Amino acid sequence: MLKKRIIPCLDIQNGRTVKGINFVGIRDAGDPIELAKRYVTEGADELVFLDITATVEKRKTLAELVTRIAAEINIPFTVGGGIGSVADAALLIKAGADKVSINSAAVRRPDLITEIAQEFGSQCVVLAIDTKKEAENWWTYVHGGRTRTDLETVAWAVKAEQLGAGEILLTSMNSDGTKAGFSLEITQKVSAAVGIPVIASGGAGNMQHFAEVFQKTEASAGLAASIFHYKEVGIESLKRFLFAEKIPVRRVDG
Amino acid sequence: MITIIKYNAGNIKSVENALHRLGADCLVTDDADRIRAADRVIFPGVGEASSAMRYLRERGMDSLLKSLTQPVLGVCLGQQLMCRHSEENDTDCLGIFDCAVKKFPLTDADGKLHREKIPHIGWNDFTEVKGRLFQGISPAEDMYFVHSYYAEICAEATAVCDYILPFSAGLEKDNFYAAQFHPEKSAGAGEKILRNFLEI
Numbered sequence: 384m385l386k387k388r389i390i391p392c393l394d395i396q397n398g399r400t401v402k403g404i405n406f407v408g409i410r411d412a413g414d415p416i417e418l419a420k421r422y423v424t425e426g427a428d429e430l431v432f433l434d435i436t437a438t439v440e441k442r443k444t445l446a447e448l449v450t451r452i453a454a455e456i457n458i459p460f461t462v463g464g465g466i467g468s469v470a471d472a473a474l475l476i477k478a479g480a481d482k483v484s485i486n487s488a489a490v491r492r493p494d495l496i497t498e499i500a501q502e503f504g505s506q507c508v509v510l511a512i513d514t515k516k517e518a519e520n521w522w523t524y525v526h527g528g529r530t531r532t533d534l535e536t537v538a539w540a541v542k543a544e545q546l547g548a549g550e551i552l553l554t555s556m557n558s559d560g561t562k563a564g565f566s567l568e569i570t571q572k573v574s575a576a577v578g579i580p581v582i583a584s585g586g587a588g589n590m591q592h593f594a595e596v597f598q599k600t601e602a603s604a605g606l607a608a609s610i611f612h613y614k615e616v617g618i619e620s621l622k623r624f625l626f627a628e629k630i631p632v633r634r635v636d637g
Numbered sequence: 638m639i640t641i642i643k644y645n646a647g648n649i650k651s652v653e654n655a656l657h658r659l660g661a662d663c664l665v666t667d668d669a670d671r672i673r674a675a676d677r678v679i680f681p682g683v684g685e686a687s688s689a690m691r692y693l694r695e696r697g698m699d700s701l702l703k704s705l706t707q708p709v710l711g712v713c714l715g716q717q718l719m720c721r722h723s724e725e726n727d728t729d730c731l732g733i734f735d736c737a738v739k740k741f742p743l744t745d746a747d748g749k750l751h752r753e754k755i756p757h758i759g760w761n762d763f764t765e766v767k768g769r770l771f772q773g774i775s776p777a778e779d780m781y782f783v784h785s786y787y788a789e790i791c792a793e794a795t796a797v798c799d800y801i802l803p804f805s806a807g808l809e810k811d812n813f814y815a816a817q818f819h820p821e822k823s824a825g826a827g828e829k830i831l832r833n834f835l836e837i
Contacts, residue, residue: 385753385800386760386779423824428760454654459781459822479650481822503647504683506756506783549756580754603754633760633779635824 386633387597387625388428388604389618390582391611393418395434395464398444400612415448416455422611423458425618426635430456431484431552431606434464435527442471446478453479461509461552472499476507484509484552487525490532490539493546500547509582510548512536514569515556521569528556536569537576544577551577552606554584562588565596565605574601582606590616590624597630639835640675642702643667645692646682646714648819655821659828661835669701677707677834681821682714683783686738687726689718703731708837709813710770716808716815717786725786734808734815736791741801756785757800761818768795768809770816770833778826780806780818788817 394401399413419430432452434445449462462475463484472483489495489510500508513524514536523534540551553573555566565583574581580603583596587607596602610616625632641652643665656663656679663679664671672678680702682689693699702709702719711719718730723738730738745751760779787804790797796807798817808815814834820827 384762385757388759453650454657457655457658457822457824457828459783459819476647477650479654481648481651504685505785506683506758507647550758578755580756580758601752603759 384631386428386631387602388582389426389593389621389632390429390431390604390606391422391427391618392431392433392584392606392608394608395432395445395448396436397441398448401435416451418612419452419456419460422618423456424635426622426633427458427618428633429458429604430460432460432462433484434462442474446474449475449478449480463509463511468495469498469502472507473502476503482507482509482549484511486511486513489543490523490525490534493542496543496546496548500549505547505549508548509550509552510540510543511552511554512540512543512573513554513556516566516569521572524556537572540573540577540581544579548579550580550582550603552582552584555586558586559584561586562610564588564592565600565602567596567599570596570602571600580604587616590621593621594625594628594630597625598628638675639663639677639679640672641665641679641681642672642698644682644689644698646684646689648683648713648821649681651819651821652679652681652712655828655831659831659835667696667698669697672701673705675707677837678705678709679834680709680711680715680719682712682718684714685725686714686717686723686728686730686786689714690728690730693718699731703733706812708834710834711813711815712821713784713817713819716788716817719808719813719815720788723786733813734788734791734793734810736788736793736805736808738786738788740786746802751801753801755801756783757787758783760823761798761800763806764797764799764803766796766807768807768814769837770807770809770814770830771796772833774826774829774833780816780820780823780826780830782806782818784817
């Protein structure tokens, strides 16, 4: 049976992990590779590296980091942050990223989804959508959530699938940082509207929140950052909890 | 020395990285003599069937691959190209395995619309495994899959995965082995598969 995926997200700034914490057995919590390896050992199913200060001059640093990650990590990983062209995507994919996540640039120029998909395959293209509910509508935001667009989120997800996106990474801004649980409403609306996998993000505060998003929506994966970074939720215990809740998850033995 | 076939398909770097992690020497090449002289050959791939086959034919690599006598492992698109024919742009493939590659249908075996996502992305286990590549692997071990096309069940199947319908997740015939999933991205379980291949 296909498993529900648990995906820790690592925020990267100048090649270093932001919000790092001193894990036992990790000498340098700011080293993305040390932290990533720790997550892999604990049973993470995939990793997302988000470069939060991606600028042209930092691209090369990021590509070098991706090369190192690819050499060390034996599970799939996605790299995102400031990808604006096929060339940006190509640099990261050739360095070893399995997927790239694109956000604002795809809103600005939706053909970018198609171009990357044609060059590297749809499985490489994760469309990230930041969404926020206002009145009764969920709107798509760009520029790290600062700018509202006129794209209704479900319609944008459907269009992205048609353009060649392979997965949707859906972050609810209403929930993000609240630790009150994923936004089940928009997660299910998008999951029901598209035929590609949806990764739920934003709001996970405890293990029950992951159970809920998998029981009440058709999300394929759940993503979180700080609760894993700060060890408020351990990936191993989360997997055990979900297994006991009869949610199909990958168990790591030994 | 292991050679990894270089052609117009992705994920070659991942396979190379995985072999390095296992301490194996490998070379990425499209040079016929070096491929023929290798102890083992890996035929990786993420991409589209018709353009990959065209690329291989234009360079005579199709007949080279079929003529190899050392252990050969096809991964993902590599497995599909080793089959007889793929529905992806109606492509005649290498025909090493007598097996057809089809697109995942929108309906399940009973003809009902299913709610499964396509592509099949993520970790999945097996309903049965056998053969040398899967030695020591339990059917309950999850591997990482990413694909929209699948090899149908056939006599050469050594691993069966059930997603929408049962399909061949592993194939074996003489010196040819194949996996639909990505052992190079399947954590410790995938490393066991690669080690098995290195020990054949």
